[in-house]
Amino acid sequence: MRTHFFNTFSNSRDFFKKCFLTLFFSGLSPKAPGTFGTLVALPFAWAISHYIAPSTLLLLALLISVIAVKVINDYEKEGMEHDCSEIVIDELAGVWISVAMIGSHLFGIALSFVLFRLFDIWKPSVIGRIDREVKGGWGVMGDDLLAGFFAGLLGLMIIGGIQRIESLAFLLEF
Secondary structure, three states: OOOHHHHOOOOHHHHHHHHHHOOOOHHHOOOOHHHHHHHHHHHHHHHHHHHOOHHHHHHHHHHHHHHHHHHHHHHHHOOOOOOOOOOOHHHHHHHHHHHHHHOOOHHHHHHHHHHHHHHHHHOOHHHHHHHHHOOHHHHHHHHHHHHHHHHHHHHHHHHHHHHHHHHHHHHHHO
């Protein structure tokens, strides 16, 4: 169900805030807005991480999160429902953290996408607790930031395991 808030634009500033929160309106996708928003975020993650630096991607994810918290808090004070499905800027921040940790190579991007969506949908442990108990902008952003972090950690472990298997296989060839 669409909230009244995203159906109208009272001025151009409101338009840009909604464009920001919905990640260029990708959050208005009728099916799987979170997945669609994550897919929209990935090319930007690749470009920033690949051409600038992964650390820049991480810092931008955190900066965007702080800005998003402020905008979300303002909108919730105006009556918008908490963590409505149209808001997908949290997916951008989460998957950017994962990409910054795992890497911008094709396998890293794909692994970041799969693992981030897994943690974001499943919401294990502290991720689910933040989703349920923290209100306002930090509640919206926090679970995705942690999902991105845990996706990045698991991705690093997977890549490390693959590298060890490859090196063992190389040694066994001799």
